[in-house]
Amino acid sequence: MSSFIQIPEDAPFSADQRVWLGQFLSNLLAGAAAAAPQASGPAVPVTILWGSQTGNSEGLAKKLVKSLKKGNFEPEVFDMGAYDRGRLPQEKNLLIITSTYGDGEPPDNAAELYNFLLSDSAPRMEGVQFSVLALGDTNYPDFCKCGIDFDNRLEQLGASRFFQRIDSDVDYDGPFKQWSDGVLSVLAPAGAASGNGAAAVVEQAETGYSKKNPFPSGIVANYNLNGAGEKQTHHVSLSLDGSGLEYEVGDALGVYPLNPADVVDELMAALPFNTNTSVPLPDGGEAPLREALISSYDIGNLNKSLIQKWQARSGSPFLRSLVEADDKKAWDDFCWGRDLIDLVIDHPADFTDAEDFVGTLKKLQPRLYSIASSPKAHPGEVHLCVGIVRYNTYGRKRGGICSTFLSDRSNGLKPGVFVHSNKAFRLPENGETPVIMVGPGTGIAPFRAFLEERKISGAKGGNWLFFGNPYQATDFLYSEELTAFQKDGTLQRLDLAWSRDQKEKIYVQNLMVQQGAELWKWFQDGAAFYVCGDASRMAKDVDAALHTVAEQHGGLSKEDAAAWVNQLKKDKRYLRDVY
Known part of the structure; x- marks a missing residue:
């Protein structure tokens, strides 16, 4: 098997040029053996682990598996949360595809493996070859931190990097192709099918409307959900008629904005x-x-x-x-x-x-919004709940590019949209499973969709919603709908946290602790737990409250409470749509 030649970082080439040159020299030194038809031998084992918050890494992992199956490879692909970490020292060729979210944190499904590998309990991994594709966003300071940490730690544990890590910005198609082509070019001499040479990633042509070909969607409703005051949260309904686009509750809608x-x-x-x-x-x-x-x-x-x-x-x-x-x-x-x-x-x-x-600028990216409607309740439409961002800094009025586009600058225009599937945020398949939802502010969006879906599908499981905002009088989003869900029995419990309506601030996590005994009972009855909203503060505070409930009402130690929460995640009973 050929090994990848790494060009020194101080060489007078860009990062992309170093990767290309290393790949070229590796193939060149492999000589005729790499170019000539290869005899079929034992299939080359390849293990792919993906860490994903919204599904991008999962999609790329599955695309890579299809490519590997075209050659003489034996690929296995695992959600990091479902992977048996005891296998790590025995892996031969380990590929990691992971995103980073929040303040440089691993995705939820990657957190346990990430923490294990970075701990003193991690095993030595001599004999393991690896490569990492890191997804990220350069608008965040800890760009690709999770992937970088995996890459560095695997090397520290003795594993051998056979193709250098590639860090991808939001537009990941090009970097993914560069990485996967490079990985396959190194593995191919041993794993190519007879007469095929190096395996290649086959890009299947997309048909219909997608991220690369967004649907021009007409806005059919657009109004402020807040009462009088400065705060604006818009309910935006868009038409999907004629698009062929389909979505499920829990998915997101990508919206391409225009700059002012x-x-x-x-x-x-x-x-x-x-x-x-x-x-x-x-x-x-x-x-x-x-x-x-x-x-x-x-x-x-x-x-x-x-x-x-x-x-x-x-x-x-x-x-x-x-x-x-x-x-x-x-x-x-x-x-x-x-x-x-x-x-x-x-x-x-x-x-x-x-x-x-x-040439110095990045491409204007679409914004992803959690879908606030059930397709069964609103055929041919998709609804969003959009917080309008406005602020003043350095003597200038500013605003969120997409939110102000939808609220102020979309009159007569048809925004380009596409559906972003999020399989990691789905309702339980069994309609009898109780559901607990925590969604303050615009985090209410997917739970409006959940409640519509549960009502129409006749799900028998109980529904409990924690919602919060500053003031009840002006910030009770979808109040009439939620009240109607209570009256018709769809919503069994509605706990409301108005943080500014009294001297002492009250948030959803405070209500969780207050209702801890009943929460614990719901969990014992098999409830699934969902969180949507701010990743950096709210989601962390809600997670801490969940641990507190387990300790106070489950009688668990801190360690056992942490293990219980981790098991919820593994069982897909603790799901988060956070940003």
């Missing part, structure tokens, strides 16, 4: 080159600069990668010190509350032309 035209015009007026020109688009083709900035490029987020590129073209002493210091807190402080317009105005940079300028 007035901000784009301000940008163009401040740019130091002729803006009356066309530029390449991220997915091919070209368009006038103004149109491209409105529809295709991200002008609303600053991140480390962009600032590094910008600093190289700017004479700003401040940006230079920021880049050279490379301090996480300094990065966070500078990027928070600033957009591209701040760089253009406060830290001018030199660009050859418009193409050079857009």
